[in-house]
Amino acid sequence: MSAIDYFNAAGQILAAVRNTQLENIQRAAAAIADALADKKVWHFLDQGHTGDEFVGRTGGLIALNPIKINLDVHHQAPLPAFRAGQSSAFDYVAYRKGDVPIDYILDKCTMVPGDIMMIHSVSGSRGMPISLAIGARARGATVIAITSLTYSQSLQPVHPSGKRLYEVADIVVDDCGPVGDTLLSIPGMEEEVCASSGLSFVYIMWALEAEICAILTRRDIMPHVYRNANLPGAQQVNEGIVKAYAEEGL
Numbered sequence: 001m002s003a004i005d006y007f008n009a010a011g012q013i014l015a016a017v018r019n020t021q022l023e024n025i026q027r028a029a030a031a032i033a034d035a036l037a038d039k040k041v042w043h044f045l046d047q048g049h050t051g052d053e054f055v056g057r058t059g060g061l062i063a064l065n066p067i068k069i070n071l072d073v074h075h076q077a078p079l080p081a082f083r084a085g086q087s088s089a090f091d092y093v094a095y096r097k098g099d100v101p102i103d104y105i106l107d108k109c110t111m112v113p114g115d116i117m118m119i120h121s122v123s124g125s126r127g128m129p130i131s132l133a134i135g136a137r138a139r140g141a142t143v144i145a146i147t148s149l150t151y152s153q154s155l156q157p158v159h160p161s162g163k164r165l166y167e168v169a170d171i172v173v174d175d176c177g178p179v180g181d182t183l184l185s186i187p188g189m190e191e192e193v194c195a196s197s198g199l200s201f202v203y204i205m206w207a208l209e210a211e212i213c214a215i216l217t218r219r220d221i222m223p224h225v226y227r228n229a230n231l232p233g234a235q236q237v238n239e240g241i242v243k244a245y246a247e248e249g250l
Helices: 002-037 089-096 102-108 127-138 149-153 197-218 234-248
Strands: 042-046 064-066 116-120 142-147 171-174 182-184 193-195
Touching: 002 042, 002 116, 002 142, 002 171, 002 182, 002 193, 002 197, 042 127, 102 127, 116 127, 127 142, 142 149, 142 197, 149 171, 193 197
Parallel strands: 042 064, 042 116, 116 142, 142 171
Antiparallel strands: 182 193
């Protein structure tokens, strides 16, 4: 019955999001809609595993601008386990020295006052998201965090600021996930299975985009969304909205 157990557990997570986070989602949507109406930029950093679900996707807003940050070192020698809890070289710098090149990143993003910086980090304890949130707020951006409050509050701060992501954001949307981000215990298995955060994050994000579209259209502002590539005229429509976004910022 494990599939049924998963359906039940997943349903409880989604119900918790719906029952407790609607106001926060609406606040976040209003902030984003205000920024877009003012020709500001909606920046997005995903430290989870589902961020590409919303980028260039049918029915998705073109105004969502993902931030991709990479620093890779390739080496063929066998390596010891890479510092547990660190997902990137930038996280390593943030944990150890606190000197992630945040100004360089924000300059490359052309971050200005009034922009939106939305950050998804399930645990909210990573160095990069926290540093970026602090830096973005210092530049006058509104920071929206999507995170698990239960999980994050169970962890000791490791960032040099002594803060977790939810503590440095203007608006926080809780994904309502448990400590460890897993839903099920299977008899005979030591580790729990089935992560919850991808499910709740997708639920939150599409609800957020729906609310943004509703707010903007009530103001007679038409946001641009991608058409499914398999539908008639999709190439022309999508090329047109790319051009319109470059000109109008929506």
